[in-house]
Amino acid sequence: MIIMIKIVIKINDLGKIMGGLGSGRHFERSNRPYVEHSQRLCISDLNRDGFLMGNCSLLIKWYSGDNVQREAELSVSDDGSVIVCFGDHQLNVGLTTTECHFGGYRYWWLCPLCERRCGVVYWEESGLVCQQCAGLAYKSENESDIERLRRKIRKVGRKIGAPDNLIEAPTVKPKYMRARTYVQLLQKYENLKVRLYSSIEGFL
Ligand SMILES: [Zn+2]
Numbered sequence: 001m002i003i004m005i006k007i008v009i010k011i012n013d014l015g016k017i018m019g020g021l022g023s024g025r026h027f028e029r030s031n032r033p034y035v036e037h038s039q040r041l042c043i044s045d046l047n048r049d050g051f052l053m054g055n056c057s058l059l060i061k062w063y064s065g066d067n068v069q070r071e072a073e074l075s076v077s078d079d080g081s082v083i084v085c086f087g088d089h090q091l092n093v094g095l096t097t098t099e100c101h102f103g104g105y106r107y108w109w110l111c112p113l114c115e116r117r118c119g120v121v122y123w124e125e126s127g128l129v130c131q132q133c134a135g136l137a138y139k140s141e142n143e144s145d146i147e148r149l150r151r152k153i154r155k156v157g158r159k160i161g162a163p164d165n166l167i168e169a170p171t172v173k174p175k176y177m178r179a180r181t182y183v184q185l186l187q188k189y190e191n192l193k194v195r196l197y198s199s200i201e202g203f204l
Pocket residue numbers: 111112113114115116129130131132133134
């Protein structure tokens with residue numbers, strides 16, 4: 001018999017995980033409210049405790065001040081999508097992965113409306129959708145930060161032959177580059193991308 005562990009996650013009105021499990025350094029990256037919308041679900045917040053491997057279910061509560069605004073229970077289905085139950089409704093949100101340069105995978109939501117990859121989905125009338133389908137805008141100052149970061153990543157990426165889409169990994173060391181330089185640039189590229197993933201709320 002498999003015992004399903006249920007983990008409760010509370011998210012405040014800035015989209016930040018509140019206290020207890022999930023507080024602390026690991027989750028700081030999802031704390032910055034780049035998009036002025038609180039009821040969101042960041043895939044990196046869920047990728048822990050074996051949730052995406054189907055080892056536990058999550059009860060997520062979105063708060064406004066002290067009041068619960070929304071509640072949903074999440075579990076992983078056999079086909080690898082996430083089942084989201086709220087009230088009498090149930091919806092499935094697909095997942096996909098991309099490989100990280102230094103091993104492992106990065107998980108992504110597949111937006112149920114446009115089917116594009118995204119790191120964060122938002123509650124809308126119809127369910128959970130990506131930032132673009134939800135029609136949410138970045139604050140302009142944050143947008144320029146993100147754009148700067150993207151430019152920086154592309155600049156480093158070009159040196160090591162990475163595609164401009166910022167998702168696919170560079171695969172081959174440029175012929176005349178020293179191996180050490182390549183590894184250093186690759187590490188820099190990866191670190192910058194982690195920074196981008198940490199701050200971005202929508203598409204790459
Ligand atoms: Zn979408």
